[in-house]
Amino acid sequence: MSRIEVTDVSKSFKDTQALSHVNLHFEENRIYGLLGRNGAGKSTLLNIINNRLFANSGMVTLDGDSLTENTAALSCCFLANESNLYPEGMKVKQALKWSQEFYPDFDMNYAQELGKMFGLPVKNKIKDLSTGYQTIFRNIIALSVNVPFVFLDEPVLGLDAYHRDLFYRVLIEKYAKHPFTAVISTHLIEEAANIIEHAVVIKNGEIIRNEPIESLLDSGYCISGPRAQIDSYTEGKEIIGADTLGGLKTAYVAGTPEPKLPAGTEISRMNLQKLFIWLTENP
Numbered sequence: 001m002s003r004i005e006v007t008d009v010s011k012s013f014k015d016t017q018a019l020s021h022v023n024l025h026f027e028e029n030r031i032y033g034l035l036g037r038n039g040a041g042k043s044t045l046l047n048i049i050n051n052r053l054f055a056n057s058g059m060v061t062l063d064g065d066s067l068t069e070n071t072a073a074l075s076c077c078f079l080a081n082e083s084n085l086y087p088e089g090m091k092v093k094q095a096l097k098w099s100q101e102f103y104p105d106f107d108m109n110y111a112q113e114l115g116k117m118f119g120l121p122v123k124n125k126i127k128d129l130s131t132g133y134q135t136i137f138r139n140i141i142a143l144s145v146n147v148p149f150v151f152l153d154e155p156v157l158g159l160d161a162y163h164r165d166l167f168y169r170v171l172i173e174k175y176a177k178h179p180f181t182a183v184i185s186t187h188l189i190e191e192a193a194n195i196i197e198h199a200v201v202i203k204n205g206e207i208i209r210n211e212p213i214e215s216l217l218d219s220g221y222c223i224s225g226p227r228a229q230i231d232s233y234t235e236g237k238e239i240i241g242a243d244t245l246g247g248l249k250t251a252y253v254a255g256t257p258e259p260k261l262p263a264g265t266e267i268s269r270m271n272l273q274k275l276f277i278w279l280t281e282n283p
Helices: 040-048 091-102 109-116 133-142 161-177 211-215 227-235 272-281
Strands: 003-013 017-028 031-035 056-062 077-080 149-153 181-186 198-203 206-212 220-226 239-245 248-254 265-269
Touching: 003 040, 017 181, 017 206, 031 040, 040 077, 040 149, 040 181, 077 133, 091 109, 091 133, 109 133, 109 161, 133 149, 133 161, 149 227, 161 227, 181 220, 198 211, 206 211, 206 272, 211 272, 227 239, 227 248, 239 272, 248 272
Parallel strands: 031 181, 031 198, 077 149, 149 181
Antiparallel strands: 003 017, 003 056, 198 206, 220 248, 220 265, 239 248
16 A cells, blocks of 8 residues: 655755654545645645655655655656746647656546636647636646646635636546545635545644544534523633624534533534634644
8 A cells, every 4th residue: 555654854944944843644545635824834845745845854755765866756646736847838738748748647538628627728828827727737737647646736726616616526536436645735725625534734834733534623513503602601612713693603612512502502513614723823
C-alpha cells in the first residue's frame, strides 16, 4: 500500500518560519483536506513534497524512497498550483499534448471531455486565460494524468459557484471510478467539507489537527432552539460560534452534549467551517 511520509520537515524564508517540524503521511486512495488560512504553510508543504522547494531539514519519502530529486518516485505525484510549468505563449491544446508526452498514462480523451464540460477555450494561450480558467486548466491536467497522488493547491481559486460545484462533482466521479489519493489544499472549507475523508489542519507552519473528518467533527456539536434556552444551556461552555435569526439561535459548542437538553432544542452535527475558524483563531 503506497504511502507518502513527511518526517520532521521544517522550512524558513529569511526571518519567517513557514513550516516547523511537520510530521504526517498520506495513504493511497483517500481524499485529504489540507486546511489552513492564507499563509499557514499549505503551499510550502505541497511544494516540498513535490520537490519544487527544498526543506531546511527533514525528509519526504514514498514507500521509503526519498522524493527529493528522485524522478521515478516523483512520477507518482502531480501538483496543480499557480506555478506555470509550460513554456511562455503555449496554447492550451498544445499543453494538453505536451502533458500526454510527459505523463505516459495521461488520458487525452478525458481531458478533452472535461475541457468541453468546463468551457475551457483550448485555442487560447495559457497566459491569456482568466484566473478562473487557469485554475480549470490546471485541474483538468491534474485529473487526467492518472498518477497515484494528486495535490490540488486552492483548486477553486477564481471559480464561480457553478464551476466550483462542477469541479467537486467531477473529482468525486473520477475518484469513484479510478481511486487515487487527492490532497485538497484550501482555506474555503464549506464546499470541500462533504468530500474530505481526512483533515489536516495547519496553523503558523504547524500541524494542529490530523485525523479522520468524522473524528474531527465529533470534537463539538451544534444546538439549536429558542435564544433564551440556548443562552442558558451554553453558559460556562466553550462556544465556537453562534448564529441568530429572530428569536432562534444556533450555538456551536466544543465537547459533547449533555444527556438532558432544554425543551425545544435539538442537537446536530458540528459545522466544519465554524470549527476550522475556531481552531485557527485560538492559540
